[in-house]
Each structure stands twice: as C-alpha cells, then as structure tokens.
Amino acid sequence: MIRILGMKFSDLETWLVDELHQKPFRAKQLFTWLHHRRATSFDEMTDLSLKFRSILKSSSVITHPEQTDSIASEDGTVKFLLSLPSGPAETVLIPEPPRFTVCLSTQYGCRMGCKFCMTGQAGFHGNMTTDEIVSQLYTVAANSENRVSNVVLMGMGEPMDNWDAVRNALEIISDDRGICIGQRKITVSTVGIPGGIRKLVDMGKQYGLAVSLHSAVQETREMLVPSAKAISLSQLKRDMLEYTGTTGRRVTLEYCLIEGANDSLKEAAALADYSKDIPCKINLLVYNAVPDLEWRQPSEQTTQKFIDYLYPRCQAVTLRRSRGGEVAGACGQLGASILKK
Numbered sequence: 001m002i003r004i005l006g007m008k009f010s011d012l013e014t015w016l017v018d019e020l021h022q023k024p025f026r027a028k029q030l031f032t033w034l035h036h037r038r039a040t041s042f043d044e045m046t047d048l049s050l051k052f053r054s055i056l057k058s059s060s061v062i063t064h065p066e067q068t069d070s071i072a073s074e075d076g077t078v079k080f081l082l083s084l085p086s087g088p089a090e091t092v093l094i095p096e097p098p099r100f101t102v103c104l105s106t107q108y109g110c111r112m113g114c115k116f117c118m119t120g121q122a123g124f125h126g127n128m129t130t131d132e133i134v135s136q137l138y139t140v141a142a143n144s145e146n147r148v149s150n151v152v153l154m155g156m157g158e159p160m161d162n163w164d165a166v167r168n169a170l171e172i173i174s175d176d177r178g179i180c181i182g183q184r185k186i187t188v189s190t191v192g193i194p195g196g197i198r199k200l201v202d203m204g205k206q207y208g209l210a211v212s213l214h215s216a217v218q219e220t221r222e223m224l225v226p227s228a229k230a231i232s233l234s235q236l237k238r239d240m241l242e243y244t245g246t247t248g249r250r251v252t253l254e255y256c257l258i259e260g261a262n263d264s265l266k267e268a269a270a271l272a273d274y275s276k277d278i279p280c281k282i283n284l285l286v287y288n289a290v291p292d293l294e295w296r297q298p299s300e301q302t303t304q305k306f307i308d309y310l311y312p313r314c315q316a317v318t319l320r321r322s323r324g325g326e327v328a329g330a331c332g333q334l335g336a337s338i339l340k341k
C-alpha cells in the first residue's frame with residue numbers, strides 16, 4: 001500500500017496519472033484534501049466520486065498517528081507521544097505567541113550518539129518515512145488552538161542522516177497547496193555530517209539551518225558529539241559558508257552549555273573566534289539534566305561569565321530559555337519512549 005501522505009505533489013500527480021489512470025487535475029484536489037484540509041480518511045473527501053475514493057482506498061493509506069499521551073508543561077509546551085506505523089515518536093509544540101512552533105522527529109532514536117542527549121543514548125532504531133514525519137505535524141496542528149507558524153526538525157534523530165525522507169517532507173509542508181509553512185519558517189537542525197549541509201544547499205530553497213555546535217574546540221566537540229570525528233570544524237565552517245553564501249541567510253549555531261565540559265572562558269574564546277567570519281547568530285542553551293546521565297547544568301554565574309565574554313565579541317548571541325524541561329520535551333530530552341521500548 002502506498003503511504004499517500006508521503007508523496008510530494010509531483011509524485012502524487014505522476015502516480016495518479018500513470019498508475020491509476022486519472023486526470024492530472026485530481027492531484028490538486030487530493031493534495032488539498034490531504035495537506036490543507038488534512039483529512040484522515042478518504043470518506044471525508046466528499047467531492048471525489050465514490051469510485052475514485054474506492055480506488056484510492058484499495059491502493060493507499062493515510063497515515064494517522066495514534067496519540068498515546070500528551071504532557072503539558074507550565075510554560076505551555078506540550079509533548080505529544082505518538083504511535084507511528086514503525087514505532088513511537090515524540091513531537092513537541094512550543095507556544096511563544098505569535099509563534100507556535102512544532103519540533104518534529106525524523107528518526108527513531110539517533111546514531112550520532114551525543115553523550116548528553118537521551119535520544120543519542122537510546123541508540124538508533126530506524127528511519128522515519130516522509131509520511132511519518134509529516135503526520136506528526138498534522139496531529140499536533142489538529143490539537144493546537146493556534147495555527148502552527150514554525151517548524152523545526154530538531155526532535156529525535158539527525159535529519160541529514162535520513163535525507164530523502166526529510167527532503168520530501170520539507171517540500172510537502174512548505175507547498176502552498178497544503179499546510180503552507182513558509183520555507184523561512186522551517187529550520188533544519190544538524191550536528192553536521194559529511195555532505196549533509198550541501199544537500200540542503202542543493203535544494204536551492206530558503207529553509208533555515210541550525211548547526212548543533214556545542215564546542216568550537218575539535219577535541220571537546222568529539223567528546224560531546226562522537227560523530228564529529230567524521231567532520232572537522234574547518235570543513236563544517238566551509239559547509240556553513242556555502243549555505244550562507246547561497247541562501248543569503250544566517251546560520252544559527254546551537255550551543256548547549258554543560259557544566260565542566262564546554263562552559264569555560266577558553267571555550268567561549270574558541271567559539272568567538274570560530275564564529276567571527278560566519279554570518280550567524282549564536283543560541284546558547286543551558287543544559288537540562290537528563291536522568292541517568294552524568295551531565296549537569298552550569299551555575300548562573302558561569303553562564304553569565306560565558307555570555308559576558310561573547311556579547312562584545314560576537315554578532316548576535318541569545319540565551320534561549322529551554323522550553324518544556326519539566327515534561328522532558330526540551331533539547332536532548334526526547335527519546336524516553338524509545339529507551340523504554
């Protein structure tokens with residue numbers, strides 16, 4: 001059976017015409033039902049003939065995750081625990097009016113193995129398909145009173161490690177015949193893998209890029225992010241410059257401050273030096289302690305010293321208040337459902 005929610009418009013049109021022998025105009029009708037009106041069954045598509053609906057039913061399915069739980073944090077962040085065809089997923093809604101951001105997962109677990117991340121410690125359990133990525137967004141959108149305005153691919157998994165499915169999902173969710181999230185409102189977050197950022201650049205689109213740097217010292221970075229052994233900081237910088245040069249957009253450098261690991265002034269100096277010739281903004285995030293992992297949050301004083309060092313030296317620095325810490329929906333805290341498998 002075709003997982004129809006995972007077909008971008010051009011694929012849907014080809015399939016309808018070549019395989020189901022339908023007229024091309026059917027593609028827009030169907031795409032609108034699936035991605036704009038977000039029908040969860042073919043029976044809802046009342047302006048399609050019964051015969052056509054019956055053909056669709058016998059050849060395809062609409063993925064509709066079962067919501068197994070949702071946990072709301074005091075700051076309004078909601079973590080959704082979803083049951084997808086291939087496993088459990090965790091998706092987070094972050095309300096920061098007027099922005100309502102959904103953080104999507106792209107893999108079951110992750111093979112990057114970041115030492116401070118619960119998902120990384122859960123190991124890799126498989127890639128998500130395009131429909132599984134897209135349907136997370138639709139489930140959260142259906143449960144949100146406010147229109148979802150932004151999407152970040154920053155949940156479980158490394159998006160560049162599941163590129164084909166992620167690329168299709170990007171095209172579907174930014175298609176103006178569907179849910180129509182603007183390209184500039186969608187951010188792909190990566191730890192940086194060889195050739196990964198180039199694939200985003202090659203799309204020739206305006207999607208945002210966030211790089212989880214966590215240290216500008218190669219040795220520290222490899223200690224925190226074992227997959228960084230495969231890519232040097234200088235190569236990563238070249239990749240980022242290719243992105244900024246091609247898109248005209250700044251890249252966001254994500255830096256999670258962890259006590260005793262990357263919070264020293266030596267690390268701050270390395271970060272200031274590394275980032276000075278990259279059009280970027282630096283997002284500092286104070287680590288959320290994860291049960292069973294040894295890493296801790298730096299003190300207020302250490303955090304402030306780090307920021308005070310960066311402010312006069314860097315183009316733009318923000319300290320991002322972590323959202324959803326109490327529901328384990330914050331950065332590095334997803335994956336509990338995988339661990340419990």
Ligand code: SF4
Nearest residue numbers: 110112114117120157
């Ligand atoms: S921080 Fe991101 S890339 Fe690293 S293990 Fe966790 S999910 Fe994977």
